[in-house]
């Protein structure tokens with residue numbers, strides 16, 4: 001079951017506006033942007049319960065036959081990244097921190113980091129993909145958004161503590 005998202009998962013703002021519709025197969029995915037922090041996300045989106053079950057049910061194995069990133073998957077991501085970069089560049093002039101939720105093999109992170117020179121993080125539920133991102137690409141990657149938020153909160157506290 002899909003649900004309309006009424007507030008930003010990162011900053012809690014309810015200032016959301018339509019970002020882009022993306023046609024894929026027989027579905028149109030609608031993205032909104034939080035005008036307070038810049039988070040772009042799917043809305044409507046499947047419920048948290050449905051998403052958790054989907055990604056726990058061997059999603060990668062079903063999609064590509066293995067848990068690890070394949071050459072075919074990385075190539076698909078590179079082609080998708082070209083399209084996404086065109087959308088991003090036309091809407092967002094500066095990016096200081098990029099958080100890619102559902103970053104898969106990290107192709108979008110690499111491209112955005114290269115283009116904007118920003119600090120980049122990924123969120124990816126797959127252990128095999130997170131290991132690949134951390135060890136092969138050096139991109140800090142977290143299993144969930146709450147894990148990322150907790151990590152950045154801890155860093156902020158440490159930074160303030162140093163003052």
Ligand SMILES: [Zn+2]
Pocket residue numbers: 008009010011012013034035036037038039
């Ligand atoms: Zn926000």
